Amino acid sequence: MDFQLTEQQIAIDEGVRKVCAGFDDAYWTECEEKARFPHEYYQAMAEGGWLGITMPEELGGSGLGVSDAAVMMHAATSSNGGYSAASAIHINMFGPHAIVVHGTPEQKARWLVPLIKGEQKxxxxxxxxxxxxxxxxxxxxxxxxxxxxxxxxxxxxxxxxxxxxxxxxxxxxxxxxxxxxxxxxxxxxxxxxxxxxxxxxxxxxxxxxxxxxxxxxxxxxxxxxxxxxxxxxxxxKYILDSLNPERILVASEAIGVGRDALRRAATYARERVVFGRPIGQNQGIQHPLAESWTYLESAYWMVLRAGWLYDNGRPCGAEANAAKFLAGRAAFDAATRAVMTHGGMGYAREYQVERLFRESILTRIAPVTEQLILSFLAERVLDLPKSY
The missing domain is CATH 2.40.110.10 (Butyryl-CoA Dehydrogenase, subunit A, domain 2)
Known part of the structure; x- marks a missing residue:
C-alpha cells in the first residue's frame, strides 16, 4: 500500500494552487456579495488546461482519473475560493462522463472540445x-x-x-x-x-x-x-456512470472547504492575544481544532481510496458514499469551530470563515443526503432490509 500522492498528483496540486493564487479573498468576497459568476477564475482554469483533466486526450483533455480530479478540486476549494471555486467548474469533472462513455465520436468532438477550452458552459x-x-x-x-x-x-x-x-x-x-x-x-x-x-x-x-x-x-x-x-x-443507466465520481469529487471539495477554514482558525489562534497570551495556547482552542484535523485527514484518505477503486474499475459505491458522508461532516465541524475560534470576528465577513461556514452545510445535503447514504450502506454493506 502506498499512502502518498503520486508525483503527478503533487504536480496537479501545485499547478492548481498557482492558478488559484491569483484570486484572493477580496475577489471571492466581491463575487459572493454581487452574486457574480467568477468568469475570470473560470477562464484561468481553462487556460491552464484544468477543465479537461478527465476528458479524452484526443479531444484536448488530459485523460486522467477521478483520483487526479479529486486532488485538483481539493486544491481549488482550499485556496480561498471555497465551494464557489468548486461549483464553477466541477460539472466538467463528472457531468459529461455519459458523453465520454456513450456519445458518438461526432458528439464528443462537438460537445466536449468547447467545454475543455472554456468556450461553453x-x-x-x-x-x-x-x-x-x-x-x-x-x-x-x-x-x-x-x-x-x-x-x-x-x-x-x-x-x-x-x-x-x-x-x-x-x-x-x-x-x-x-x-x-x-x-x-x-x-x-x-x-x-x-x-x-x-x-x-x-x-x-x-x-x-x-x-x-x-x-x-x-x-x-x-x-x-x-x-x-x-x-x-x-x-x-447512463446517469449512474456519473454518480460515484460526483460523490468522490464533492467529498474532496468539502475537505478543501474544511481545511481552509481550519487553516484560518489556526492562524487567528496564533495571532490573537487575550489576557497576555495567544488564544491558541489554550487547550480549549487547541483540542477542537486538532480534532477537526484528524477527521479531515481521515476523510481525505477515504476519498483517495474511493477514487483509486473507481479508476481501477472496482466497485466503489460504499467507499464513495462513505467519503462524501465523512467529508461533509468533517467540513461542517471544521468551519463551525473556525467561526467559534474567531469569536465575534467569526461573525464578520472580513475573516472569511463565516462564508466557509455558510458553504459547509451544503456539503452535508448535496448531492445526496446523509440519511440516504446511511440507508445505502446499511443495505449494501450490512445486508439489512431496504428501508425506503
Missing amino acids: ACFGVTEPDAGLDTTSIKTFAARTNAGYRVKGRKMWTSTGQVADKILLLTRTTPKKECKRPTDGMTLFYTDLDRTKVEVRRIHKMGRNAVDSNAVFIDDLFVPDEDRIGEEGQGF
Missing part, C-alpha cells in the same frame, strides 16, 4: 421539485416527433443555469407506470439551453452565491435526434 438538469432524490419519479417529458423531441417540465437546483450554454437533461420518454422497471423509460440529452423555451429563475440561497442555483421551467423545447446520448430509454 454547461448545467445539469436532473433534480425536480416533486421528485428530489427519487430520480425515477421525474416528470419532465420528451415527446417523440419526426425530427426529434419536444420537452416540457421543471428542474430544480440547476447550478450555473444563468451562464450556461448547454444543458445535460434527463427526461422521461415513457411514463413510469408503463415501464417494467422504474428505472426504464428515461432518456438523456445534451442540448442548447434555448432561453426562448426555457426560463431559468435564480434561487436566493444561504451561501455559494457566486455560482447560481436555479429553478428551470421548460416549455416545448425542441431537441434534435443528434442531441440524444445513447439509446432512448437508457438515460438512468
Whole structure:
C-alpha cells in the first residue's frame, strides 16, 4: 500500500494552487456579495488546461482519473475560493462522463472540445421539485416527433443555469407506470439551453452565491435526434456512470472547504492575544481544532481510496458514499469551530470563515443526503432490509 500522492498528483496540486493564487479573498468576497459568476477564475482554469483533466486526450483533455480530479478540486476549494471555486467548474469533472462513455465520436468532438477550452458552459438538469432524490419519479417529458423531441417540465437546483450554454437533461420518454422497471423509460440529452423555451429563475440561497442555483421551467423545447446520448430509454443507466465520481469529487471539495477554514482558525489562534497570551495556547482552542484535523485527514484518505477503486474499475459505491458522508461532516465541524475560534470576528465577513461556514452545510445535503447514504450502506454493506 502506498499512502502518498503520486508525483503527478503533487504536480496537479501545485499547478492548481498557482492558478488559484491569483484570486484572493477580496475577489471571492466581491463575487459572493454581487452574486457574480467568477468568469475570470473560470477562464484561468481553462487556460491552464484544468477543465479537461478527465476528458479524452484526443479531444484536448488530459485523460486522467477521478483520483487526479479529486486532488485538483481539493486544491481549488482550499485556496480561498471555497465551494464557489468548486461549483464553477466541477460539472466538467463528472457531468459529461455519459458523453465520454456513450456519445458518438461526432458528439464528443462537438460537445466536449468547447467545454475543455472554456468556450461553453454547461448545467445539469436532473433534480425536480416533486421528485428530489427519487430520480425515477421525474416528470419532465420528451415527446417523440419526426425530427426529434419536444420537452416540457421543471428542474430544480440547476447550478450555473444563468451562464450556461448547454444543458445535460434527463427526461422521461415513457411514463413510469408503463415501464417494467422504474428505472426504464428515461432518456438523456445534451442540448442548447434555448432561453426562448426555457426560463431559468435564480434561487436566493444561504451561501455559494457566486455560482447560481436555479429553478428551470421548460416549455416545448425542441431537441434534435443528434442531441440524444445513447439509446432512448437508457438515460438512468447512463446517469449512474456519473454518480460515484460526483460523490468522490464533492467529498474532496468539502475537505478543501474544511481545511481552509481550519487553516484560518489556526492562524487567528496564533495571532490573537487575550489576557497576555495567544488564544491558541489554550487547550480549549487547541483540542477542537486538532480534532477537526484528524477527521479531515481521515476523510481525505477515504476519498483517495474511493477514487483509486473507481479508476481501477472496482466497485466503489460504499467507499464513495462513505467519503462524501465523512467529508461533509468533517467540513461542517471544521468551519463551525473556525467561526467559534474567531469569536465575534467569526461573525464578520472580513475573516472569511463565516462564508466557509455558510458553504459547509451544503456539503452535508448535496448531492445526496446523509440519511440516504446511511440507508445505502446499511443495505449494501450490512445486508439489512431496504428501508425506503
